[in-house]
Amino acid sequence: MxxxxxxxxxxxxxxxxxxxxxxSAQRLAYHVLRMPGDDVRRLAEALTRARESLRLCAVCQSFxxxxxxxxxxxxxxxxxxxxxxxxxxDVAALERINEYKGTYHVLxxxxxxxxxxxxxxxxxxxxxERLRADVQEVxxxxxxxxxxxxxxxxxxxxxxxxxxxxxxxxxxxxxGGELDYADSATxxxxxxxxxxx
Amino acid sequence: MxxxxxxxxxxxxxxxxxxxxxxSAQRLAYHVLRMPGDDVRRLAEALTRARESLRLCAVCQSFxxxxxxxxxxxxxxxxxxxxxxxxxxDVAALERINEYKGTYHVLxxxxxxxxxxxxxxxxxxxxxERLRADVQEVxxxxxxxxxxxxxxxxxxxxxxxxxxxxxxxxxxxxxGGELDYADSATxxxxxxxxxxx
Numbered sequence: 001m002x003x004x005x006x007x008x009x010x011x012x013x014x015x016x017x018x019x020x021x022x023x024s025a026q027r028l029a030y031h032v033l034r035m036p037g038d039d040v041r042r043l044a045e046a047l048t049r050a051r052e053s054l055r056l057c058a059v060c061q062s063f064x065x066x067x068x069x070x071x072x073x074x075x076x077x078x079x080x081x082x083x084x085x086x087x088x089x090d091v092a093a094l095e096r097i098n099e100y101k102g103t104y105h106v107l108x109x110x111x112x113x114x115x116x117x118x119x120x121x122x123x124x125x126x127x128x129e130r131l132r133a134d135v136q137e138v139x140x141x142x143x144x145x146x147x148x149x150x151x152x153x154x155x156x157x158x159x160x161x162x163x164x165x166x167x168x169x170x171x172x173x174x175x176g177g178e179l180d181y182a183d184s185a186t187x188x189x190x191x192x193x194x195x196x197x
Numbered sequence: 198m199x200x201x202x203x204x205x206x207x208x209x210x211x212x213x214x215x216x217x218x219x220x221s222a223q224r225l226a227y228h229v230l231r232m233p234g235d236d237v238r239r240l241a242e243a244l245t246r247a248r249e250s251l252r253l254c255a256v257c258q259s260f261x262x263x264x265x266x267x268x269x270x271x272x273x274x275x276x277x278x279x280x281x282x283x284x285x286x287d288v289a290a291l292e293r294i295n296e297y298k299g300t301y302h303v304l305x306x307x308x309x310x311x312x313x314x315x316x317x318x319x320x321x322x323x324x325x326e327r328l329r330a331d332v333q334e335v336x337x338x339x340x341x342x343x344x345x346x347x348x349x350x351x352x353x354x355x356x357x358x359x360x361x362x363x364x365x366x367x368x369x370x371x372x373g374g375e376l377d378y379a380d381s382a383t384x385x386x387x388x389x390x391x392x393x394x
Binding site: 002003004005006007009010012013014016017018019024026027028029030031032033035037039040041042043044045046047048049050051052053054063064065069070087088089092095096 | 199200201202203204206207209210211213214215216221223224225226227228229230232234236237238239240241242243244245246247248249250251260261262266267284285286289292293
């Protein structure tokens with residue numbers, strides 16, 4: 001008998017989480033046994049409540065409590081500019097800079113022919129439908145990776161015929177970065193897209 | 198609005214767990230939103246059930262579903278030999294070798310005068326009470342650290358007058374280890390406790 005049954009169950013459930021191995025699952029489980037009962041209940045409730053009360057926003061496909069998310073429902077946000085991101089967490093990253101005033105569209109993934117992910121597996125159809133309304137610019141903010149670049153090019157080809165401007169986040173040196181430590185692809189982009197000052 | 202309220206709540210709860218930073222809390226939360234609803238419910242239930250149904254075994258102070266844990270209640274286990282460990286997880290580590298047939302006693306910590314942890318903060322009184330019954334040997338299996346050594350010496354002094362044999366886990370080279378990589382304290386122990394072959 002390694003662990004009492006409820007403890008073994010908890011360890012088994014925790015081990016299923018990403019980045020939680022056998023050892024961390026045990027450490028977390030023992031921690032839970034020593035947490036105040038109220039804190040454990042709050043955690044358990046937060047888990048089920050988040051899973052049960054959130055759905056995809058009917059407009060941007062990000063996670064939302066209501067039919068339409070708070071950003072899409074906000075009259076101060078510009079619906080004519082749509083920033084396309086791969087994941088809901090990318091929306092949070094862009095909101096953190098507190099500068100962008102347009103709206104978003106979450107693809108829920110990136111094109112990856114190797115993994116069998118095609119446009120039909122992403123929220124591409126929903127994006128094209130939105131463009132029928134008065135959208136002036138689509139900013140593709142996918143990661144600068146092979147999948148991100150492929151997806152950006154695919155979207156550009158798809159959207160151009162609709163007469164909507166498509167832009168992409170600038171590539172270049174990260175602010176505060178050192179030339180010495182930058183990889184060649186980043187340096188190449190920084191040089192290629194150099195700006196007059 | 199960085200995150201929808203239920204998502205922000207979940208991230209806040211997850212961040213309180215040990216070893217879970219802001220970034221991993223977000224990653225875990227988004228993972229939960231994509232898990233099948235049943236799996237989330239199972240995880241939430243495992244959390245509350247473990248916390249609510251487990252208590253300390255009246256005999257060995259390890260976590261237990263009943264008044265007395267399965268090991269203490271097992272008639273095949275030898276109650277005359279008691280192995281003293283710091284944490285419940287150490288019981289699992291020793292059970293895994295599938296060799297020890299005695300019982301355990303969990304201290305729930307180690308003596309640490311620097312952190313203000315004295316014998317009254319550990320399950321020492323409960324151990325001494327058990328020794329009034331017919332215990333023949335106490336094996337101190339605390340970690341070979343300053344706190345573990347201090348605790349072992351303290352227990353030896355406390356238990357010797359009761360006429361109970363006190364032993365400690367052997368120190369030495371880990372099996373499969375290389376001399377070249379062993380620290381000096383380990384090598385010193387290995388040399389000091391060398392055995393005739």
